[in-house]
Amino acid sequence: MAKTKPVDDLTFPQNTGILRVLFGIGALGLIASFIGFFVDSKQFHFSYLTSFSYLASFSLASLFFVMLHHITRSSWGVTLRRIPETFSYQLFIVAIMFIPILFGMEYLYKWTNPEILATDYLAQHKEPYLNQPFFIIRQFIYFSVWSFLGYRLYKNSVKMDENADWGIETLQRKISAPGILLFSLTVAFASFDWLMSLDFHWFSTMFGVYYFAMSFQAFFAMLILLGLFLRGRGLLLNTITRVHIGDAGKLMFGFTVFYAYIAFSQFFLIYYANIPEETLWYYHRLEGNWSVISYSLIIVRFAAPFLLLLSKAAKSNFTLLGISSVIIVVIHFFEMHWIVMPTLHYHGFNMHWLDITTLLGLGGILLGFFFFQFQKHSMVPKNDPKFLESLNKH
Amino acid sequence: MSKAEQQPRKVYGMLAEYSNPAKLIRAAKLVNRAGYQKYDAYSPFPIHGMDEAMGLKESKLGYIVLFHAILGFLGALALQIWTSSIAYPINISGKPFMNIPAFIPVTFELTVLLSAFGAVFGMFFMNNMPRHNNPLFSSQRFEKVTDDGFFICIEASDDFFDEDKTKKLLEDAGAIHIEHIFTLEDR
Numbered sequence: 353m354a355k356t357k358p359v360d361d362l363t364f365p366q367n368t369g370i371l372r373v374l375f376g377i378g379a380l381g382l383i384a385s386f387i388g389f390f391v392d393s394k395q396f397h398f399s400y401l402t403s404f405s406y407l408a409s410f411s412l413a414s415l416f417f418v419m420l421h422h423i424t425r426s427s428w429g430v431t432l433r434r435i436p437e438t439f440s441y442q443l444f445i446v447a448i449m450f451i452p453i454l455f456g457m458e459y460l461y462k463w464t465n466p467e468i469l470a471t472d473y474l475a476q477h478k479e480p481y482l483n484q485p486f487f488i489i490r491q492f493i494y495f496s497v498w499s500f501l502g503y504r505l506y507k508n509s510v511k512m513d514e515n516a517d518w519g520i521e522t523l524q525r526k527i528s529a530p531g532i533l534l535f536s537l538t539v540a541f542a543s544f545d546w547l548m549s550l551d552f553h554w555f556s557t558m559f560g561v562y563y564f565a566m567s568f569q570a571f572f573a574m575l576i577l578l579g580l581f582l583r584g585r586g587l588l589l590n591t592i593t594r595v596h597i598g599d600a601g602k603l604m605f606g607f608t609v610f611y612a613y614i615a616f617s618q619f620f621l622i623y624y625a626n627i628p629e630e631t632l633w634y635y636h637r638l639e640g641n642w643s644v645i646s647y648s649l650i651i652v653r654f655a656a657p658f659l660l661l662l663s664k665a666a667k668s669n670f671t672l673l674g675i676s677s678v679i680i681v682v683i684h685f686f687e688m689h690w691i692v693m694p695t696l697h698y699h700g701f702n703m704h705w706l707d708i709t710t711l712l713g714l715g716g717i718l719l720g721f722f723f724f725q726f727q728k729h730s731m732v733p734k735n736d737p738k739f740l741e742s743l744n745k746h
Numbered sequence: 747m748s749k750a751e752q753q754p755r756k757v758y759g760m761l762a763e764y765s766n767p768a769k770l771i772r773a774a775k776l777v778n779r780a781g782y783q784k785y786d787a788y789s790p791f792p793i794h795g796m797d798e799a800m801g802l803k804e805s806k807l808g809y810i811v812l813f814h815a816i817l818g819f820l821g822a823l824a825l826q827i828w829t830s831s832i833a834y835p836i837n838i839s840g841k842p843f844m845n846i847p848a849f850i851p852v853t854f855e856l857t858v859l860l861s862a863f864g865a866v867f868g869m870f871f872m873n874n875m876p877r878h879n880n881p882l883f884s885s886q887r888f889e890k891v892t893d894d895g896f897f898i899c900i901e902a903s904d905d906f907f908d909e910d911k912t913k914k915l916l917e918d919a920g921a922i923h924i925e926h927i928f929t930l931e932d933r
Contacts, residue, residue, distance in 0.1 A: 616850065623847050628841060664808065 360591050362730040370723055378716025384709040392706070397456035398696045399706040403714050404453065405546055408687040409563070410448050412539055412720075413571030414439035415502050416564075419528035419535065422505070422521075428599050430742035431591050431732050435578050436571070437509050438725050440502035445721055447495035449714055453546075454488060461487075463552040474553050475630075482549055490545060494538045495746045509733050516735040539564055550695045554633040558618040565607065566616040570684035571605035573677035581672055582731070591732055595745050598668030604677070607663040612654040637690060640700035645690045653683045685711065755928040758881040759785075759901040760912055761888065762921035767793045770896040773919035774799040777898060780915055784901040788882075788891045807868050814864030815857050823849060823858035881927050899927065 389396040414436035418424075421433060457464050462475075463482045475482070504527055512520045540560025548559045556562070579597050582588050622630045637646050643729045657676040666672045689707065733739060766772045767789060774787045778801040787793075787800060796802075817840055830836065831843035870876065882888050884900060898921075900912055916924055920932070 620847055620850065626841075662812075664804070 360588050362588075362591075362732060362734055364587065364723070364727045366727060366730055371720055374716050374720035374723065376716070377712050378714070378718075378720055381709045381711070381713025381716055383713075385706060385713050388706040388709060392704075393456070394459045394696065396705050397453070397459040398692055399704060399710045400452055400456070400516040401460060401550075402685075402688050402692045403710040404446075404449060405563075405692065406685050406711070407718055408449075408685070408712050409567035409688075410571055410574055411443050411446050411502070412440045412498065412535075413507075413567040415443065415498060416532070416535055416539075416568065417571060417575075418505050419501070419532045422524045422528040423532060423654070424737070425525070427738035427741040428745055429596065430738050431588070431596055431648075432575060432579060432600065432737050434509070434726075434730070434732050435575060435737075437506045437733075438673075438722055440498075441725060442718060442721055443495070443502040444499040445718065447499055449717075450491060450495065453519050454491065457484060457487070459590075461549055462548065463554070468677035476745050478552060482552060485602060487545060490541065491693075492543045495573070495602070497534050497538050501527065501535070508737075510729050512733060512735050513730050514735075514741075518737050521737055536560075549588075550692060551633055553629050556618055556622065556633075558614065558621070562564065562614050562618050565611040566684060566687060569604065569611045571679055572600050572607060573680035573684075575675045576600050576604060576673050577681065580670060580677075584587060585697055586732060591743065593745075594668050594670075596742070597670070597673065601661060601667040604673075604680070605657070608654060608657045608661070608698045612650075612658075615649070615654075636694045636698050639698075642690065642701050645686060645701055649683065649687055652679060653687065756926045757902045758929040759899045760907075760916065761882065761885055761897055761899045761925050761927050762916035763887060763890075763923040764896045764898070764920060765922050767896060768898050771795055771799045771899065773898050773916070774920070776898065776915065776919045781906050782900055782904050783906075784904040786899055788888075788895075788897040788899065790892055790894060790896075805872070807865065807872060810868035810872075811861050811864045814860040814868075818857040818860030819853055821860075822853040826852060879930060881930055884930070885925060885927055887923060887925065903931070 356517050385396065385400070388399075417429075417434060417436045418440055421429060453460065460480075462468050464484055469479065480486075505524060508520050508524055508527075511517070515713065540563075543560050543563035547563065548555065577599055579592050579600065582590060583597075619634060622634060636642065656679055660676050662666055689703075692700075693702070736742075751822060762773070764773055770787055770789060776798065777785055778799065787796060789796075826849040827844060830845070835842075835843040838845075887895065888897060889895075898916065898919075900907060900916070906912070914925060
């Protein structure tokens with residue numbers, strides 16, 4: 353821990369080293385993945401979709417967090433808000449990253465296959481929704497909504513840094529209120545399109561909120577890790593205090609329970625109704641060594657953070673928070689893998705090297721852009737009317 | 747009043763009044779530092795920093811809630827396992843008798859229910875509630891506590907309680923009024 357300075361620097365030190373490392377990892381990962389595309393293009397697309405859904409979930413949950421903050425006029429997390437703002441600003445990069453999936457639809461989604469469409473009754477039945485042109489149009493709508501919201505909210509916030517115009521706060525609220533409505537609809541349908549339609553026979557009306565619950569839990573883990581990272585570098589020691597990180601910890605704990613509630617409810621309804629076309633999805637995931645992942649999701653993603661963070665003191669204990677956050681961020685990837693991969697490897701869990709290269713490739717680029725953008729402006733919304741209230745929180 | 751003069755009344759505690767929250771905090775700090783255990787501060791509204799000033803430890807309520815949560819969790823599981831797979835097994839759409847996923851909702855609800863009971867009744871228990879009366883209510887001055895009075899009461903049952911020393915301590919802390927509170931039984 354660096355020595356506490358009486359005054360915090362509000363900008364991230366201009367450091368090209370971290371950018372070079374992250375972009376380097378990203379570029380290497382992408383090159384390796386590109387080679388993998390020619391080696392095993394089916395595997396490439398599934399790995400890419402896994403990594404994409406994993407990384408997009410952080411930016412999407414960040415956008416939700418920022419809008420929620422504006423709507424409720426919260427003051428507690430104003431000092432933390434620039435981190436999710438920067439992540440939601442990146443959504444246009446996430447949109448660009450979706451393009452390979454559009455080109456790989458015939459590898460990923462069986463409903464695009466004309467032979468299956470000719471013989472499968474359910475594919476014909478769902479064709480008005482699940483057809484390629486409409487799929488592409490929908491993706492266009494989702495990403496334009498998200499990119500617009502993320503871009504506007506970030507730019508307005510940065511503008512407020514410069515001119516301290518309090519009217520912008522009202523404007524942010526006006527954007528966020530309809531934004532959060534659009535967000536909930538688009539994220540639900542996006543999760544149906546990206547992940548649920550991999551197995552087009554299967555459906556779950558809870559899948560949208562399931563994807564959101566996973567993402568929001570993992571988002572708090574990421575927020576805590578970045579907060580601890582900044583503090584570890586001796587930045588914002590008096591601005592992002594134990595109280596702010598502790599509050600994020602409380603929310604992470606809360607959304608751990610929310611995630612478990614939603615994930616179990618989805619499983620439970622299908623298990624209890626026992627209708628073959630619904631149960632098949634879980635049947636694949638409880639067969640072979642996929643069941644190891646299924647059971648470890650209960651233990652690692654719910655029970656471990658729940659028990660670790662149950663006591664009041666633990667929620668502001670940096671070591672315990674850090675451990676739980678790392679666990680959640682890692683298991684979030686495995687859960688995404690567990691959702692996507694059984695379509696391809698239905699016989700058992702199988703970690704392919706392309707899973708890692710696509711994750712490193714996309715992750716390196718996104719985190720690189722995050723720090724690139726984070727260095728450009730103040731690390732906190734310093735002229736926000738509620739900033740002082742947030743600083744004095746105890 | 748004449749009756750009181752005839753037989754000495756048992757002192758319940760010494761009540762000191764302070765003029766504002768800052769003085770109350772300072773007094774609480776001094777009383778705490780002097781080693782008193784059985785005392786309490788009374789104010790019309792919660793005062794930030796009072797817990798630290800009085801040297802209060804983290805409430806034990808959490809452990810009571812945890813105990814009840816575990817009781818509810820295990821109790822609900824035991825109840826369902828016993829009734830539906832040991833005592834009276836019923837075949838429900840071919841599912842196993844020991845159908846753990848189906849037991850989870852009831853287990854969850856009972857865990858939450860007993861935790862809530864533990865929290866509410868544990869809180870009552872730890873606050874010595876419910877009680878019909880409190881010796882402090884006999885003081886006319888103490889009625890101000892719901893309006894603008896800030897009080898500290900040191901109970902006579904405290905090991906350090908001493909008529910003169912306690913009075914001096916409370917006065918040194920800046921009390922504007924000090925009176926004795928008598929126990930109810932002897933009245």
